[in-house]
Amino acid sequence: MSPQPSNAVATAFLGLDNFNDYYDPALKRARQALLERTGVFIVEGDINDIALLKKLFEVVAFTHVMHLAAQAGVRYAMENPSSYVHSNLAGLVSLLEVCKSADPQPSIVWASSSSVYGLNTRVPFSEKDRTDQPASLYAAT
Ligand SMILES: NC(=O)c1ccc[n+]([C@@H]2O[C@H](COP(=O)([O-])OP(=O)(O)OC[C@H]3O[C@@H](n4cnc5c(N)ncnc54)[C@H](O)[C@@H]3O)[C@@H](O)[C@H]2O)c1
Secondary structure: OOOOOOOOOOOOEEEEEOOOOOOOHHHHHHHHHHHHHOOEEEEEOOOOOHHHHHHHHHHOOOOEEEEOOOOOOOOHHHHOHHHHHHHHHHHHHHHHHHHHHOOOOOEEEEOOOHHHHOOOOOOOOOOOOOOOOOOOHHHHO
């Protein structure tokens, strides 16, 4: 084992996914294996599980959070609307609350979707366009 300089900072990359069956979880497991080969360890869990999130923040002093855990899909909202509320609304709030109390407080980036531009007819879309005319529950959440 080589000696570490005194100012060495351990870098940890950790992912969280609940491996739901919106599409074949085998694909998610295959991605997990690829990520773990590059040093990104994946924990199975839900972003609504505040106790788990707090525990992870206790173990790792995360400096950044890239939030991509979401219920995607326009048509699936007809079948399972509560999954959008669970992951995209409640889950986001849970994650933000835990990040707000973490020390250090991490920088957060999260994904949106062009669906937010809903009934806009002007193309190409611009981030300055209206987002208050969603055409689906996915867009709204
Ligand atoms: N794929 C695209 O073309 C595209 C385009 C625009 C925006 N986006 C946005 O990017 C983000 C990721 O999309 P994606 O295409 O990678 O979707 P994806 O379904 O492949 O990935 C989302 C992951 O989040 C996990 N997940 C869902 N709910 C969770 C929860 N409550 N707790 C923990 N894990 C949960 C799922 O198991 C899944 O592995 C979404 O916000 C989506 O709106 C995607």
